[in-house]
Amino acid sequence: MSLNLEDVSRIALLSRIELSAAERETTRDQLNDILGFIEQLQAVDTAGIEPMAHAVDVVQRLRPDVVTETDRRADFQAVAPETEAGLYLVPRVVE
Amino acid sequence: MSELINSSLRELSAALAAKTVSAVELATLFLDRIERLNPALNAFIALDRDQTLVQAQAADAARRVGAGAPAISPLCGIPLAHKDIFCTRGWRTSCGSKMLENFVAPYDAHVVEKLAGAGMVMLGKLNMDEFAMGSSNESSYFGPVKNPWDLACVPGGSSGGSAAAIAARLAPAATGTDTGGSIRQPAALCGLTGLKPTYGAVSRYGMIAFASSLDQAGPMAKSAEDCALLLNAMAGFDARDSTSLERPAEDYARGLEQPLAGLKIGLPQEFFGAGMDDDVRAAVEAALAEYRKLGAVTVEVQLPNSGLSVPAYYVIAPAEASSNLSRFDGVRYGYRAPDYADLAEMYSRSRAQGFGAEVKRRILIGTYVLSHGYYDAYYLQAQKIRRLIAADFKAAFEQCDVIMGPTSPSVAFAFGAKSADPVQMYLSDIYTISTNLAGLPGMSLPCGFGRNNMPVGLQIIGNLFDEAKMLNVAHKYQQVTDWHTRMPKLAEVAK
């Protein structure tokens, strides 16, 4: 399974990372090196093995339904790139 | 006073309690050293003398008021520094990235809170590989950290700033995080003791996520005893982290002095095969000989799937990272590109410009292995192999108390030696990654010197929740050896 430039463009789009034409080529080569390396996983027989998503086998702890947070908008928006009237601003979204 | 730069935390604590030194004096001692030595090392990337001294004054006041009271932590007044992955209120928290170059965290990480609560004094924030992705500290936006033992060599990563700072005696202790070896490998390469606890022992709240199911914070210091004292303050249940384990608090120093007679040390043959440099092998073998002298016995164990740990890791960690790093989108905080035509461009340029090459590479790989049509082949397969790796350890621990081997296949390498070849770089963590996959605790301690007089690390891997046992095993060794007290020339000269 080797990536071509089109694959790289698609992954970059999904990742929202702009790549120049030149970067696409080096990225393709590097990603193919890494994929070549992880390819060895395919040879392992894992039939019947349960995937392991967590490092420890415990179940989710639940939080009581209590409001514990207070308004910290000013603190949080002090580090925001662009705000107005308490809102975060972004370029116009067209649906 | 300058002899205190090589003191253990217990010694510093005693000096503070005896009032032979104040927290302000200690902080000043280290701040002055940082001022002199940091320009050559680049270990610290945020300093604020005023805030540090305010904390030191508070610690002195607490010791005056509460002298002898049990409420005073032995750590009160001892300085330490935080890896810049931990959010610190009022301090810039950059995670080694341009993305967060101007991010001042509006809250403290759990670990930061706990250590501050113990009265420890923050010296500053430590350089690291960008978003903890790296094994050499070459991926930091703020430039590489130099290894104090040889400025032409890497300090290891991703907690390279933590390791270099302690090795150069710019701080007596530091926090680190370990996703695939990021505490242990730099500890090994800089001649320190560092411990990655069992997954869930230390809260991840406020620690910027790289790979959530693998990330774990831990202490870095000169000795096992220091690490035990630090871990006492860092560990413990935190309701804000769903993966934080609800276990009774324990004293990790309680068993330090237990004799090692009869201790069974498992030696996985997979850790002693080809791939390990001869100088590393010699130092590790010598350490094992020392352990046999202490009464331990060594048994051969098998970890047949450990060879798959690096490829499995390089599926799982990038997959989680690709998602964890999606929040850095230039909307609510962090870097936003100056020029863009629309929202799509704002996203893709902010992320292209805000992230460095290695971070982008891992996001792209992670996106790919999760994408439609590849999920089963890569991500799910890697998770199944993860279970096989964990099962190997379970079987091995039926035959031994701890597992030992090298921490890193080589001593610190020169800058640029592996940076052009990501896969070679990934293999630097070949001995450490499997414990993260299995959730097990692991540590590294200095066990000698190799090529060019660079430090070698011995790795100890424990069973789940066996931190106290590991620390005991490391401590007994450190009582009969002095590798952990050795300082690089650079640190001595500047006394």
Added chain:
Amino acid sequence: MNWEVVIGLETHAQLQTRSKIFSGSSTAFGAEPNVQASAVDIALPGVLPVLNREAVVCAIKFGLAVGATIAPRSVFARKNYFYPDLPKGYQISQFEIPVVSGGGLDIRVGAGDTAKFVHLTRAHLEEDAGKSLHEDFHGRTGIDLNRAGTPLLEIVTEPDMRSSAEAVAYARALHALVQWIGICDGNMQEGSFRCDANVSVRRPGEPLGTRREIKNLNSFRFMQQAIDFEVQWQINEIEEGRAIRQATVLFDPDTGETRAMRTKEDAHDYRYFPDPDLLPLEITADWIALVRSGLPELPQAMQQRFQSELGLSAYDAAALTASREMAAYFEAALESAGRDNAKPVANWIMGELSARLNKEGLEIAAAPLSAPQLAGIVRRIADNTISNKIARDVFDALWAGEGRDADAVIAARGWQQITDTGAIEALVDEVLAANQKSVEEFRAGKEKAFNALVGQAMKATKGKANPQQVTDLLKKKLGV
């Protein structure tokens, strides 16, 4: 040529918790922008989600109410996509193993007694996104994250519905149910209950056609309009030889039309994977039993009971259980009027009361006329104190707040029915004497003239005479 319409619905019900699903922020509606957006909600670096127990309780209640399977272990997954109102760049949802699977709801279209069972595929817990405000910011979009992290139950049906009417009937039944069990306030204006409709058309017997998804239908009327428009649009497209392409569409209430969104469908790849920050959600049998014991009687069970114990029709039983408040009103009225009066009580509630509430835009809980007051009217009809006609006047009087109960109104207005045979006989004699012309017409075979005589008798008593007695006596006197 015939077309069959195939509709499946996905509903997002905001769960009635105090705090958000993964943070301790308030879920109250209408706050200033971003003041209820905590570090977790705005996805600051390093923060982590912790699951709200009450959100899980809501999901269990729902699962029990629709007869579904509740997973002993379900998994939270990340749905990855970039959008400014999605702060983490992923939504925490459930994918492979949802908390609730299967089950279903009975729906009714029209006035018949037959119900149709709509199968549910699943219901899963997830977090809501924030809101994007497109106005007033000189060409930029403003993001308010107060809603981000509000708990949602996404309820997905099988493609079981065959008309917009069925879709609306399902949506109404679901809307009633989630309020009945107290997991959602059902406020559609505030977005607490939002539907997406997957619509396709096909020739009967053929495989399913390509569907288009109409997003964010926030009223039943719009749902009906949107689906009707969409169905006609799809039929036209196919009949004109164009294939339907899968798309997400929006309904514009101003034009009554649907239009495809600009986002490219093929650019989506959500890359679901288990959220490493959240562990598997375990729901034990004991917990389910505990939640079950706290559930109110469910509408389905209540309908059965109304039919078997009270002899009501399935239609009436369904109408009386349209909401928990309606059912409570009925049961309170019944308790006061007596079981024998079940049918008239039902009729009064579904008829006069509902019409009046509807006209005045009131919910039944706000009815000025209490259930015992309504029962009082029914009782007086039953014992012949008043006629149905007078009863409506009593109803109006009580509605207007005149009098404590029906008896008080009847007494104050002197509306008791005249049932004394002697008095009625005298009255009938008077009417016959005064209306000879009508009597003659009747005898000549003009049936209508009889009604005129009854009318005269009623008029003379201002409607208080028992109409049946009047009729009987008139017939007797006229020798019929």
